[in-house]
Structures are given as structure tokens and as C-alpha cells.
Amino acid sequence: MDSPFETLGIDPDADEDELVDAYRRRVKSAHPDHGGSAEEFQAVRTAYEAIRGGYEPGDELEPVDTDGRRPTDEEATRNGQHDADAARNGHAGSGAETGGEGAGGDAGSEPEPERRGARVEFLDYDVVTERGWSLTDDDLFEKAAESGLDGDAYGEVFVEPRTNLLKAAEDAGHSWPFACRGGACANCAVAVVAGEVKMPSNHILSEEMLDQGVRLSCISLPVTDDLQVVYNIEHLPGLNELRLPPQHARKMSTGR
Numbered sequence: 001m002d003s004p005f006e007t008l009g010i011d012p013d014a015d016e017d018e019l020v021d022a023y024r025r026r027v028k029s030a031h032p033d034h035g036g037s038a039e040e041f042q043a044v045r046t047a048y049e050a051i052r053g054g055y056e057p058g059d060e061l062e063p064v065d066t067d068g069r070r071p072t073d074e075e076a077t078r079n080g081q082h083d084a085d086a087a088r089n090g091h092a093g094s095g096a097e098t099g100g101e102g103a104g105g106d107a108g109s110e111p112e113p114e115r116r117g118a119r120v121e122f123l124d125y126d127v128v129t130e131r132g133w134s135l136t137d138d139d140l141f142e143k144a145a146e147s148g149l150d151g152d153a154y155g156e157v158f159v160e161p162r163t164n165l166l167k168a169a170e171d172a173g174h175s176w177p178f179a180c181r182g183g184a185c186a187n188c189a190v191a192v193v194a195g196e197v198k199m200p201s202n203h204i205l206s207e208e209m210l211d212q213g214v215r216l217s218c219i220s221l222p223v224t225d226d227l228q229v230v231y232n233i234e235h236l237p238g239l240n241e242l243r244l245p246p247q248h249a250r251k252m253s254t255g256r
Contacts (some may be wrong), residue, residue: 004047006057021116023048023157024172073153079222118195118222120168123152125191125232135191135213141228165190165197165217165229176231179244181218186242188217195227204242214239233254 005012008022011067023044030036047065051235055061104243124143127133131147133140144154152174166188179187183203197220198207205214217231234243 002043003057004050004061007043007047014037019048019051020158023118066181092149102122109136116240117158118160118225118227119156119162120165120195120227121156121231122154122169122174123149123228123230125230126152128230135193135230138228159222162221164246165215165220165222167218169217169231177215177234179217183216183219185244186216186239187244189214189236189239189242190217190220191230191233192220193228193230195222195229197221197227198223209238212218 008026010018010021010022026044029042034120046061050059050061121141126142127149128135133143137143157168157172157174159165166176166178177187181187182228183200185204194214197215199215201220202215203219206218234237
């Protein structure tokens with residue numbers, strides 16, 4: 001069996017940036033929607049979580065479900081990938097605490113390099129409505145992670161510095177709604193459930209919408225290391241009136 005480092009194609013001494021870059025490449029190519037297989041996708045996820053948890057040669061690998069849940073840890077916080085607090089504080093996903101012994105290290109070890117970019121966990125609003133969920137559900141993303149959704153309905157993307165959410169999603173092979181790409185319509189609206197983004201002030205959203213967590217993915221840059229967003233919300237009351245009609249949207253997107 002390949003080691004986690006071999007699975008991701010990196011050296012054991014690779015830093016955090018190299019790990020994240022390798023994971024982004026491999027998880028996309030391994031995903032069933034992009035010609036990979038469920039087994040390959042799971043192997044990549046397992047390798048990534050193992051390395052973030054301080055994997056050492058000889059350690060036993062704990063498989064990670066393709067929906068992001070550890071099968072033997074159903075009631076625990078989603079380690080590593082979905083533990084926003086741990087990632088934001090620069091900890092490995094295994095829950096290592098500052099100043100104490102962590103997986104693969106001790107109090108005297110040097111801190112890991114700061115992660116480049118932000119990890120965005122996303123969910124399609126169509127799934128929310130179809131399953132009778134609500135944007136205000138405290139366990140919304142927990143339920144999504146447990147539901148075995150496909151990679152377009154639920155998943156994650158990494159956002160490089162100075163890159164907006166929409167561009168990052170498209171670079172990862174997803175097709176999120178958009179039109180003007182300039183903040184002048186609500187076609188690309190998303191709901192930020194956790195984390196923060198920043199936008200220029202010249203956009204179409206009202207203060208009330210901003211207070212409700214609505215943002216425009218085409219001009220939103222992550223501020224926090226981890227985000228949870230629901231996309232495809234442009235048909236919600238208030239936003240629907242700010243959408244560009246399909247014909248106008250096509251002209252805006254093609255420049256004709």
C-alpha cells in the first residue's frame with residue numbers, strides 16, 4: 001500500500017503549501033465526477049488527513065469517508081478538514097493543542113508553516129430545500145457531510161490569495177451561477193454560514209442582505225482560513241429581483 005506521501009506525490013518533508021497544492025491537484029483528478037473513482041478519491045482524502053494529523057511511517061491509516069466523515073468517529077467534530085477552529089489556529093486536524101504534544105510532534109517542535117489560501121466548504125441550496133433543511137440550521141453542514149452528496153452539491157475548494165470565491169469554484173471544475181462578475185447583480189449570491197469574506201463597497205446588495213450573511217461570490221475574497229457557504233441562493237426573495245435575466249446574463253458573460 002502506498003504511503004500518504006506517495007498517494008499525494010510529495011516528499012515527507014513537504015511544507016503546508018506543498019501539501020495543500022498536491023491535495024488540490026489529486027483530489028480533483030481522483031473525484032468520480034472528473035474521471036476518477038470513489039476508492040481513489042477516498043485514498044486521497046485519507047492521505048491528506050493522515051499527513052495533517054502528523055502521520056509517521058508505520059502509522060495505521062484511518063480511512064476517511066468520501067462525504068468527509070470518519071466512519072468510526074460519527075459523533076465527533078469533523079477533524080482536520082472541517083474543524084475550522086483547529087485549522088484557523090494552525091493546528092493539525094487531529095486536535096493537537098497549542099504548547100502541548102500533538103500528533104507527530106512535541107512541545108519543542110517548530111510550528112507548521114502557515115497554510116496558503118482558504119478552505120471553503122460549500123453546499124448547493126437546492127439540496128437544502130429538497131431535504132427540508134434551513135440556512136439557519138446549526139448542523140446544516142454536519143447533515144450535508146453525512147448525506148453522501150455528489151461533488152457538485154457538497155464539497156470543498158481551496159481559494160488562493162487575491163482570488164474570489166467564484167473563480168476558485170470554477171478553477172476546481174464547478175459551475176456556480178454568475179452573470180456580471182462585477183457585483184451589479186445577484187446571480188452569483190451565496191450565503192456565508194461560517195467564516196468571513198470581504199467585498200468592495202460598490203455592489204448591489206442591501207445592508208439587510210449583508211446582515212443576513214448574503215455575499216456575491218464574484219467579488220468576495222476570504223478573510224478567514226475556513227468558510228462554509230451555500231451557493232445557488234439567487235432565487236430567494238429579494239435576491240431574485242436583483243438577478244439578470246438569462247439572455248442578459250449570457251451577453252454579460254460572453255462580452256457580446
